[in-house]
Amino acid sequence: MGLSSPAFAEDIQVMATVDRNQITLEDSLQLSITIQGTQNTPPPELPSLPDFRVTSSGTSSSTQIINFKRSVSITHKYRLTPMNSGQFKIGSVRIRANGKVYSTQPITVVVQKSTAQNKSVDKSVFVETNVSKKTAYVGEQLIYSFKLFHRVEAKNFDLSMPFGASHFQKEDLGKAKSYQSVINGIQYQVQEIAVALFPIKPGNAEIPSAMLDLDIYHRTRSNRRGFFNDPFFGQGIRAEHKVLRSKPLSVEILALPEKNKPLGFKKIIGQFNIQANLGKNDLEVGDTTTLTITVSGKGNIRGVTFPEPDLNNQFKVYPDQPEFKQTVAANQITGQKIFKFALVPLQAGTVTLPALTLDYFDPEAKDYRQVKTRPITLSVHPSSTEETLNHVQSNSINNTLTKPEIEILAEDILPIHTQLNDFQSVDIKVGTSTLIGFVSPALLFVIAAFFIRQQKRLTTDVAFYRNQKAYKAASQKLENLGRSQNSESKEFVSELSEILREYIGDKLNMQGKAITAAEVEHKLKESDYQANAASNTRKLLEKCEALQYTPVSSGNNLELLNESQDILKILEKKS
Amino acid sequence: MNKKVLISLFILLCHIPLVHAEDFMSEIARANDLYASNNYQQAAESYESLRQRGFNNGYMYYNLGNTYIRLGKTGPAILNYIRAQKLIPRDENLQANLNFAIQQTRDKITLPPLNTLATLFFWVNDLSLNENINFAFAVNLAFWLTLTAWFYFRTDFLRLARNSIFFLLLLAFVAIEVKLHLESNSKTGVVLAKTVAVKSGLDASNITLFELHEGALVNITDERQGWVEVQLDSTQKGWIPRDSLGA
Numbered sequence: 001m002g003l004s005s006p007a008f009a010e011d012i013q014v015m016a017t018v019d020r021n022q023i024t025l026e027d028s029l030q031l032s033i034t035i036q037g038t039q040n041t042p043p044p045e046l047p048s049l050p051d052f053r054v055t056s057s058g059t060s061s062s063t064q065i066i067n068f069k070r071s072v073s074i075t076h077k078y079r080l081t082p083m084n085s086g087q088f089k090i091g092s093v094r095i096r097a098n099g100k101v102y103s104t105q106p107i108t109v110v111v112q113k114s115t116a117q118n119k120s121v122d123k124s125v126f127v128e129t130n131v132s133k134k135t136a137y138v139g140e141q142l143i144y145s146f147k148l149f150h151r152v153e154a155k156n157f158d159l160s161m162p163f164g165a166s167h168f169q170k171e172d173l174g175k176a177k178s179y180q181s182v183i184n185g186i187q188y189q190v191q192e193i194a195v196a197l198f199p200i201k202p203g204n205a206e207i208p209s210a211m212l213d214l215d216i217y218h219r220t221r222s223n224r225r226g227f228f229n230d231p232f233f234g235q236g237i238r239a240e241h242k243v244l245r246s247k248p249l250s251v252e253i254l255a256l257p258e259k260n261k262p263l264g265f266k267k268i269i270g271q272f273n274i275q276a277n278l279g280k281n282d283l284e285v286g287d288t289t290t291l292t293i294t295v296s297g298k299g300n301i302r303g304v305t306f307p308e309p310d311l312n313n314q315f316k317v318y319p320d321q322p323e324f325k326q327t328v329a330a331n332q333i334t335g336q337k338i339f340k341f342a343l344v345p346l347q348a349g350t351v352t353l354p355a356l357t358l359d360y361f362d363p364e365a366k367d368y369r370q371v372k373t374r375p376i377t378l379s380v381h382p383s384s385t386e387e388t389l390n391h392v393q394s395n396s397i398n399n400t401l402t403k404p405e406i407e408i409l410a411e412d413i414l415p416i417h418t419q420l421n422d423f424q425s426v427d428i429k430v431g432t433s434t435l436i437g438f439v440s441p442a443l444l445f446v447i448a449a450f451f452i453r454q455q456k457r458l459t460t461d462v463a464f465y466r467n468q469k470a471y472k473a474a475s476q477k478l479e480n481l482g483r484s485q486n487s488e489s490k491e492f493v494s495e496l497s498e499i500l501r502e503y504i505g506d507k508l509n510m511q512g513k514a515i516t517a518a519e520v521e522h523k524l525k526e527s528d529y530q531a532n533a534a535s536n537t538r539k540l541l542e543k544c545e546a547l548q549y550t551p552v553s554s555g556n557n558l559e560l561l562n563e564s565q566d567i568l569k570i571l572e573k574k575s
Numbered sequence: 576m577n578k579k580v581l582i583s584l585f586i587l588l589c590h591i592p593l594v595h596a597e598d599f600m601s602e603i604a605r606a607n608d609l610y611a612s613n614n615y616q617q618a619a620e621s622y623e624s625l626r627q628r629g630f631n632n633g634y635m636y637y638n639l640g641n642t643y644i645r646l647g648k649t650g651p652a653i654l655n656y657i658r659a660q661k662l663i664p665r666d667e668n669l670q671a672n673l674n675f676a677i678q679q680t681r682d683k684i685t686l687p688p689l690n691t692l693a694t695l696f697f698w699v700n701d702l703s704l705n706e707n708i709n710f711a712f713a714v715n716l717a718f719w720l721t722l723t724a725w726f727y728f729r730t731d732f733l734r735l736a737r738n739s740i741f742f743l744l745l746l747a748f749v750a751i752e753v754k755l756h757l758e759s760n761s762k763t764g765v766v767l768a769k770t771v772a773v774k775s776g777l778d779a780s781n782i783t784l785f786e787l788h789e790g791a792l793v794n795i796t797d798e799r800q801g802w803v804e805v806q807l808d809s810t811q812k813g814w815i816p817r818d819s820l821g822a
Contacts, residue, residue: 042776043775043776043781043782045775045776045778045780045781045782046775046780046781046782047780048780054782054783056775056782056784078782094780411675411678412675413641413644413671413672413675413676414668414671414672415641415668416607416610416611416637416638416641416642417634417637417638417668418607419634420600420603420604422632422634423599423600423603423632423634423635424632425599425629425630425631425632426631426632426633426662426703426705427631434708437712437715438711438712438715441715441716441718441719441720442719444719444723445719445722445723445726448723448726449723449726452723452726452727
């Protein structure tokens with residue numbers, strides 16, 4: 001174990017340790033940063049480690065009390081996986097604690113190349129990658145497989161399996177398989193995962209090395225019998241983390257030969273069969289039968305397309321959406337693509353459907369091949385019903401009879417927005433104006449509620465109604481009186497007196513006409529009117545009474561009218 | 576101040592924003608034309624100048640996002656789509672283009688799923704903050720009008736309407752609060768740098784926990800000393816320089 005000298009500062013000590021300082025490329029080492037004296041520190045700042053892949057393995061903290069003295073520590077653990085061989089220095093790790101920076105001593109680590117890759121050497125675990133062919137044509141299916149051989153328990157797999165995306169298209173071949181295999185008399189458990197690769201351009205393609213992280217468990221047996229004298233308890237298990245790398249592989253990709261290349265060749269590569277079947281060979285004009293073309297085989301069968309068969313306008317043809325079934329057997333993608341066309345004969349007679357052909361390149365034979373269906377003959381009888389067929393182009397009713405077939409050719413963004421009316425700047429402010437917007441309906445409600453209440457009271461409260469309407473009614477009457485022609489008559493004074501009394505009666509909710517001048521003063525004072533105003537009202541009413549019984553008119557009745565109006569205003573102000 | 580002066584002042588106050596609006600409109604039209612004639616760089620500059628002048632519009636951000644897609648800058652494109660989403664959350668073209676842009680990124684990180692609060696107030700995310708406020712305005716007005724009507728007529732129907740709208744009003748106020756809370760607490764950032772190393776602390780010398788690439792969507796959980804803490808899920812979080820991220 002490599003141990004660096006601890007850095008001391010007051011009661012805080014930090015140290016960096018590794019579990020071993022000589023490893024191979026297959027191993028990883030554990031770097032532990034222990035901080036004693038505190039547990040409240042930010043994570044350690046590791047130095048730059050370009051030759052290692054660093055992953056955190058967690059932290060552990062401990063608290064000990066010895067002789068009533070409490071000591072605490074925290075350990076940050078990291079797993080360092082070497083990427084290259086050689087001698088490397090793990091620089092100082094910096095730890096910030098209590099406002100100070102502590103550094104550990106650097107550690108030197110030696111990484112050696114892996115031990116012999118040859119599987120003939122007795123190894124407990126090793127990996128292997130294979131590609132089915134070292135030379136292949138563009139579009140030909142290759143199988144790239146990764147195998148892990150182990151004869152000890154292995155867990156926690158983390159596989160990185162790059163395949164060279166610039167040279168190949170990949171298709172998964174399902175889950176990993178597990179089986180047993182014997183090599184040089186030693187039995188291994190094998191985990192195998194395979195993918196199908198389809199080369200996309202000619203040239204030398206390299207498949208980079210695959211890397212597998214895993215933990216293996218060695219059983220160790222101690223000599224002495226353990227607890228209960230049972231061999232089971234004498235066993236121990238030692239875990240070891242391993243990083244296994246495969247060798248990179250190279251594949252030579254060949255372009256498809258130009259010689260014998262069929263016209264309009266659609267880059268179908270593999271080995272295929274084709275079959276054609278007709279639902280019924282004996283039918284009437286207007287009946288429907290289904291022509292089924294089945295293409296099966298191994299290779300890029302997904303790319304096979306079939307145009308609508310040209311049947312010289314003897315049939316209406318309705319194509320259906322092709323069905324595609326893929327199976328993976330023995331690490332090979334095989335499949336079946338079924339094309340269906342509904343045929344409706346337009347004329348009676350014996351008709352022969354011509355043979356349909358499919359051109360493909362056979363990489364085994366290194367040449368182009370053609371498969372074809374057999375011609376199919378069918379008898380079409382005249383229609384037993386006199387229904388005439390509507391001769392329309394089949395494409396125009398495709399949508400009603402067949403499922404729409406949409407082939408995604410490319411993807412792109414949808415266009416920009418050009419409606420200028422929608423380009424109004426949006427200001428999002430939740431402030432005073434928003435508050436006013438919310439409060440103002442409430443204020444309007446308060447005002448409306450006040451008026452509604454007033455209105456209701458006017459209809460239910462007689463005293464209130466009389467009080468509210470008194471001034472307006474009296475003013476109106478006085479105005480009418482002022483316009484009358486007999487302003488010097490006794491009736492004028494009598495009416496004036498009556499208006500005043502009615503006003504006061506309305507205000508005080510009493511019978512106004514029968515009230516005397518003295519009572520008026522008394523009642524007004526009782527109702528908290530000013531004594532002066534009450535006294536003036538009494539005087540005015542007395543004056544009116546006196547004039548009513550005087551034999552000769554005084555000639556100043558209009559002055560009395562003005563005086564009455566002033567008194568009304570004074571009394572109204574109080575109310 | 577006589578009536579004429581008041582009227583002139585009113586016209587002037589109304590006129591100032593209109594002049595600005597016309598400026599913005601002509602600039603928008605120019606940027607759209609530049610985009611249509613495939614001058615994407617100039618179109619982007621034009622939209623960016625509008626943004627810097629305080630013009631805030633969902634469709635402008637959407638168009639800017641499209642322009643960056645055309646320029647091959649996935650990070651700024653996603654950033655502007657995210658900005659647009661706050662203002663026009665129900666726009667289907669925006670959602671389609673945002674998904675397209677995310678598919679162009681290396682990390683292909685989609686928007687984080689809704690949290691419990693956002694799930695409970697499911698409609699809040701489909702409305703912009705302004706729409707939430709306008710909805711509350713309308714419900715508030717309806718409530719006081721119904722209350723006034725009930726005060727006058729006092730029928731059972733109006734009482735039921737008053738109580739229902741009052742409940743709706745409370746819900747609308749809570750929705751605004753939830754929207755404000757979601758927008759201030761769950762801040763989404765977009766990686767703008769080609770590759771950025773996510774560190775365990777606020778310093779480049781810290782351990783690299785993982786790497787993110789242009790266009791990766793992250794949750795910003797903290798910001799200190801020119802570094803931001805980003806989180807992908809409960810286990811993947813770390814610090815990246817502020818200038819490598821747009822928010």
